[in-house]
Amino acid sequence: xxxxxxxxxxxxxxxxxxxxxxxxxxxxxxxxxxxxxxxxxxxxxxxxxxxxxxxxxxxxxxxxxxxxxxxxxxxxxxxxxxxxxxxxxxxxxxxxxxxxxxxxxxxxxxxxxxxxxxxxxxxxxxxxxxxxxxxxxx
Amino acid sequence: xxxxxxxxxxxxxxxxxxxxxxxxxxxxxxxxxxxxxxxxxxxxxxxxxxxxxxxxxxxxxxxxxxxxxxxxxxxxxxxxxxxxxxxxxxxxxxxxxxxxxxxxxxxxxxxxxxxxxxxxxxxxxxxxxxxxxxxxxxxxxxxxxxxxxxxxxxxxxxxxxxxxxxxxxxxxxxxxxxxxxxxxxxxxxxxxxxxxxxxxxxxxxxxxxxxxxxxxxxxxxxxxxxxxxxxxxxxxxxxxxxxxxxxxxxxxxxxxxxxxxxxxxxxxxxxxxxxxxxxxxxxxxxxxxxxxxxxxxxxxxxxxxxxxxxxxxxxxxxxxxxxxxxxxxxxxxxxxxxxxxxxxxxxxxxxxxxxxxxxxxxxxxxxxxxxxxxxxxxxxxxxxxxxxxxxxxxxxxxxxxxxxxxxxxxxxxxxxxxxxxxxxxxxxxxxxxxxxxxxx
Ligand SMILES: [Zn+2]
Numbered sequence: 001x002x003x004x005x006x007x008x009x010x011x012x013x014x015x016x017x018x019x020x021x022x023x024x025x026x027x028x029x030x031x032x033x034x035x036x037x038x039x040x041x042x043x044x045x046x047x048x049x050x051x052x053x054x055x056x057x058x059x060x061x062x063x064x065x066x067x068x069x070x071x072x073x074x075x076x077x078x079x080x081x082x083x084x085x086x087x088x089x090x091x092x093x094x095x096x097x098x099x100x101x102x103x104x105x106x107x108x109x110x111x112x113x114x115x116x117x118x119x120x121x122x123x124x125x126x127x128x129x130x131x132x133x134x135x136x137x138x
Numbered sequence: 139x140x141x142x143x144x145x146x147x148x149x150x151x152x153x154x155x156x157x158x159x160x161x162x163x164x165x166x167x168x169x170x171x172x173x174x175x176x177x178x179x180x181x182x183x184x185x186x187x188x189x190x191x192x193x194x195x196x197x198x199x200x201x202x203x204x205x206x207x208x209x210x211x212x213x214x215x216x217x218x219x220x221x222x223x224x225x226x227x228x229x230x231x232x233x234x235x236x237x238x239x240x241x242x243x244x245x246x247x248x249x250x251x252x253x254x255x256x257x258x259x260x261x262x263x264x265x266x267x268x269x270x271x272x273x274x275x276x277x278x279x280x281x282x283x284x285x286x287x288x289x290x291x292x293x294x295x296x297x298x299x300x301x302x303x304x305x306x307x308x309x310x311x312x313x314x315x316x317x318x319x320x321x322x323x324x325x326x327x328x329x330x331x332x333x334x335x336x337x338x339x340x341x342x343x344x345x346x347x348x349x350x351x352x353x354x355x356x357x358x359x360x361x362x363x364x365x366x367x368x369x370x371x372x373x374x375x376x377x378x379x380x381x382x383x384x385x386x387x388x389x390x391x392x393x394x395x396x397x398x399x400x401x402x403x404x405x406x407x408x409x410x411x412x413x414x415x416x417x418x419x420x421x422x423x424x425x426x427x428x429x430x431x432x433x434x435x436x437x438x439x440x441x442x443x444x445x446x447x448x449x450x451x452x453x454x455x456x457x458x459x460x461x462x463x464x465x466x467x468x469x470x471x472x473x474x475x476x477x478x479x480x481x482x483x484x485x486x487x488x489x490x491x492x493x494x495x496x497x498x499x500x501x502x503x504x505x506x507x508x509x510x511x512x513x514x515x516x517x518x519x520x521x522x523x524x525x526x527x528x529x530x531x532x533x534x535x536x537x538x539x540x541x542x543x544x545x546x547x548x549x550x551x552x553x554x555x556x557x558x559x560x561x562x563x564x565x566x567x568x569x570x571x572x573x574x575x576x577x578x
Contacts, residue, residue: 002327004317011320036441037324043438063445066337067394071329072313081391084330086338086443096441098328107394111345123316128327 003075004124010038013053018127021119025095027054034092058117060087060131063096065109075123081106087115087131099131141211141252141268144277148284149434149569150463153455158431158463160287162577165419165426166538168201168412170194171370174527175406177221177302178247182236186217186301187246189408191258194295197410202423203293205261208412210291211268212282214275214298215250219404219528220332221303222311223248250299267291274298274530275409276477276561276569280432282413283571292415299408300529325442330393333480335443337396339565340482342446344395347499351395355383357505358399358481361518364511365525367547370535372405372527395482402479402523409531411538416577427538430557430572431463437566444566449483450498452566453490460491460559464572468492470557473516473540473550475533477562479523486565488517513552519545533560534571541575 007015017024025034028042030050041048065085071077082100089095101109102120115131122128150158172189182188190213198205223229229243237246238257245254252268267290271278275298282296312318318326344350362381366374373379381399389397419426437452439445444452461467468491476487485501494515496504509517520536523529537558539545549555561570 003315003323005320005323005327006317007320011324014324015320037321043440064338064342066330066334066341066396067391068330068334069391069394070331072331073326073329074314075316076329081394082329084328084334084393094440096443098325098330098442100328122327128323 001075002120002122002128003073004122005126005128007126010040014038015126017053017055018119018129021127022055023058023117023129024053024055025089027052034089034095036095036097056089056091059090060097060115060117061090061093062109062111062113062115063088064111065101067107083107083109085109085131097129097131101133102130103132141213141270143270143272144281148281150432150459151434151436153459153462155463157465160283161430161464162428162574163416164283164286164413164429165416166411166429166573167414167419167422167424167426168197168203169535169538170196170198170200170410171535172408174370174372174375176372176376177304178406180230180233182233184406185233185247186299186406186408187237187250187254187258189406190250190255190297190299190410193299193408193410194255194259194297197295197412200424201412203412205259206263208262208293208295209264209266210282210285210294211252211255211262211265212271212278212285212294212296213250213252213255214272214278215252215270216272217248217250217299217301219300219302221301221305221404223303248301255297267294274563275534276530276563276571279411279534279571280434280569283429283432286413286415292418294413296411296413297408298529298531300406302404302406333396333401333482334393336480336483337393338443339446339449339486341395343485343499346446349499349502352387353502353505354400354481355386356509357484357517358386358524359383360509361478361481361521361524363521363525364519364548365521365532368521368526368532368536369546371521371525371532372403372407373525396480399524400481402528405527405529407527407529409529409535411534425542427541428574428577430466430574431460432569432571433459433463434569435567439566449486449565450490453486456568456570457490457492460570460572466557466572468495471559472553472555472557473519475518475520475537475558475560477522477530477533477568478518479528479530479563481524483565484518484522487562490565491559511548511550511552516550516553519548519550530563537573541573
C-alpha cells in the first residue's frame with residue numbers, strides 16, 4: 001500500500017476530488033491550458049488570476065515505463081520489483097501522471113495502450129488516482 | 139560576510155547573443171582537489187569544511203597566487219550528495235570547536251557558508267566579492283567567469299564540496315515515513331529512485347532508435363578505465379576496479395533499464411579553481427586555460443518528467459548557444475567531456491553537441507568504435523562520475539589539465555588538445571563552459 005497523503009493548500013482540490021472518485025487537473029482559464037504538477041501560477045502566462053481546476057475524462061495512454069528494483073520508499077520495498085509507468089491524458093498528451101499499473105504483470109507493460117483511471121486507497125485512507133489497462137482494447 | 143545568491147542576469151541563457159563579450163579574457167589558472175572518501179568518518183580534519191579549505195589552498199598553491207591577492211569567492215552552500223544530517227542529532231562539539239564556527243553548528247559539516255570559509259581562512263584578507271552558485275561546479279564557474287569578465291573580481295576562487303554520511307542515500311526522511319505532503323505525493327508515492335527519469339528517457343531512446351542497454355558497455359568500460367588514471371578520483375584512490383562488459387551486463391537493476399553501474403557512487407570531496415583575467419594569468423605558475431564562453435539552459439519539462447523530444451530539443455539548443463558565444467563549431471572540439479552522472483543520459487549531451495557528426499540516435503553505435511584517449515574521437519577522458527565518483531567536477535578539471543598538457547596518464551594522444559566543452563548536469567537545463575588552449 002502506498003504512503004498516506006496529507007493534502008496541502010496547493011493540491012487540496014486534487015485530493016478532495018480523488019476522494020470523490022473524480023480526476024481534476026489544474027487549468028489556466030485564460031490560456032485554456034492544463035498543467036500538472038500544479039503551481040501557484042500558470043506556467044505559460046505567469047498569472048495566478050485564472051487558475052482553477054478542470055475535471056477530465058480519466059482516459060489516458062501509456063507513454064513509457066521502468067521496472068523499479070530498488071526503491072528508496074520503505075513501505076514499497078516488499079513489493080519489488082514493480083512497474084512505474086507514465087501515462088498521458090487523452091485531453092492533453094502533454095500532461096503526465098505516474099502509475100503502478102495495477103493488474104499489469106511486471107515488465108510486461110503495453111506502451112501505447114489505453115488506460116483508465118481507478119482510485120486506490122493509501123495508508124491514511126486518502127484516495128489516489130491509479131491507472132489500469134482497458135481490457136479488450138485493440 | 140555571507141554571500142548573496144546569484145542573480146539570473148549572470149547567465150547566458152538565450153540564443154542570438156553573439157560572441158561572449160569576455161571571450162578569451164578570463165582564464166583558469168589553478169586547480170585544487172581534496173582527497174576523496176566514501177563517507178565522513180567523524181573527524182574534524184575530514185569534514186566537508188576541512189576538505190574545502192584544503193582544496194582552496196591547493197588551488198592557490200597550484201596557481202602560484204598569494205592568498206592576499208584573491209578578491210573573489212564563488213561557492214555552493216549546499217554540500218549534500220543525498221545524505222542528510224539526522225534531524226535532532228546535535229553537531230559533534232569537537233568538530234564545531236576545531237574551527238572558527240558560525241551561528242549554524244552544522245556549517246562545515248552538512249553545509250557550507252562563505253562566512254565559514256572566510257572565517258577559517260584568515261589568509262584571505264581581501265575578498266570583496268562573494269556569491270553563491272548552487273547546484274554544481276558548472277553553475278559556479280559560469281558565475282565566476284562572468285564576474286571576472288565584468289571586473290567584479292580579478293582573482294576568484296571557485297569552490298564546490300560534497301559530504302556523504304552513513305546509510306543509503308535518499309532512504310531517510312519522507313521516504314521512511316508513513317505520510318507525504320500533497321505536493322510531493324504527486325510523484326513520490328510511486329517510489330521511483332532518483333535515476334528513474336533518466337531511465338525513462340533511455341527506454342524511449344532505445345525504442346525509438348532500436349538500441350539496447352548492452353550497447354552502453356563500452357562507454358562504461360572506457361569511463362572507469364579513464365577514471366582509474368585520474369589520481370584525484372575516488373576509484374583510483376580507494377578501489378582500483380575496472381568494469382568489464384560482463385560486469386556491466388551482470389549488474390543488478392535499480393530501475394530497469396538503469397543498473398547499478400549506470401549510477402554514480404556518492405563520495406566526500408571538494409575541488410576549487412582559481413579564475414583570473416587573461417592579463418594576470420600570464421604571470422602565474424600554470425599555463426592559462428582560456429574561457430571562450432559560458433552558456434546555460436533554464437528549460438523545464440511541461441509536466442512531471444522530461445520526454446525524449448524535450449531533451450533532444452534542449453540539448454540541440456544548448457549546443458547552439460555554446461558554439462555561438464565561443465565562435466566555434468562542433469568540428470573544433472578536440473574531445474568530448476560532458477556530464478555523465480547518470481551514464482544513461484551522456485549520449486544526449488554528446489548528440490546535442492553533434493560531436494564528430496554524431497546525430498540523434500547514433501551515440502550508442504559511436505560507443506562501439508574507438509572512443510579511448512588514444513584514438514581520434516575521445517569520449518569522456520575524465521572518466522566522469524562513473525570513473526571517479528559523484529562530484530560533477532571531473533570533466534572541468536580534466537578539460538583544464540588536457541589543454542595544459544598535464545593530464546598525466548590520461549593525456550589524450552590521438553588529437554591535439556585545443557578546444558573543449560564541459561557542463562551539465564541534466565541534459566534538460568544545465569550550465570556549460572567552453573575552454574581554449576589559446577584566447578582565440
Ligand atoms: Zn495562463
